[in-house]
Amino acid sequence: MGRAIPRSxxxxxxxxxIAAEIALVGLLIGSTxxxxxxxxxxxxxxxxxxxxxxxxxxxxxxxxxxxxxGGAITDRPPKHNARGHTWHHADCELAAMIGxxxxxxxxxxxxxxxxEEIRAVITHIRTxxxxxxxTQQEDLTRARC
Ligand code: HEC
Numbered sequence: 168m169g170r171a172i173p174r175s176x177x178x179x180x181x182x183x184x185i186a187a188e189i190a191l192v193g194l195l196i197g198s199t200x201x202x203x204x205x206x207x208x209x210x211x212x213x214x215x216x217x218x219x220x221x222x223x224x225x226x227x228x229x230x231x232x233x234x235x236x237g238g239a240i241t242d243r244p245p246k247h248n249a250r251g252h253t254w255h256h257a258d259c260e261l262a263a264m265i266g267x268x269x270x271x272x273x274x275x276x277x278x279x280x281x282x283e284e285i286r287a288v289i290t291h292i293r294t295x296x297x298x299x300x301x302t303q304q305e306d307l308t309r310a311r312c
Contacts, residue, residue, distance in 0.1 A: 216283075220291030223284055227276070235295045244272065248295040254304045259312035261289050 214222075231244040238246030247253040253261070265285050268275030276285065293301060 216287045216290055217294070219284065220287030220289070221294075223280065223288050224291045227279075228288065247292045249297050249300060253292060254296050254300040255307070257304070257308040257311040258289060259308070261292070262286070265289075 228247070232247045232251075233242075235248050238248060238250045240246075240250060240252055242251065245251045245253065256264070262282070262285050264273070265280070265288065266275065266277035268277075280288070293304070296304065
């Protein structure tokens with residue numbers, strides 16, 4: 168006659184299995200979270216700065232500042248393209264305005280974008296200017312930054 172396992176010990180056995188299963192599920196969820204974060208970081212690291220700048224601009228700035236065409240110098244919010252006046256500012260001035268914002272209507276992006284992302288956005292904005300505007304703005308940047 169086999170010896171029956173006492174009921175109380177079975178309960179402990181079952182409970183520890185449940186605990187192990189919960190731990191395993193937690194581990195799986197946790198590791199996909201970690202892996203997802205690593206993958207996102209890798210994507211942003213391997214993304215060329217111009218593409219990264221364009222993506223950020225599209226998501227965070229386009230709605231107010233518009234795209235490559237249209238608009239007038241008097242628009243508010245100002246257009247960043249060749250019809251606007253953004254190219255009258257040196258790189259360090261643009262970075263400061265983007266980072267700190269301009270009260271009350273231009274949000275501050277310092278907490279959301281790091282210095283590299285702000286540089287990438289400026290690189291994208293530059294693609295909307297004429298060659299002449301780009302050259303003049305480079306001179307300004309050399310003189311003021
Ligand atoms: C909610 C609307 C809004 C969003 C979103 C926004 N801006 Fe602005 N921005 C403004 C307004 C309004 C001004 C004009 C502020 C002033 O002159 O008082 C401005 C001004 C600026 C200026 C200075 C003026 C110029 O043309 O040189 C820069 C640079 C700028 N924004 C960059 C950005 C960038 C880059 C983003 C995205 C990361 C962004 N803004 C997102 C509303 C916005």
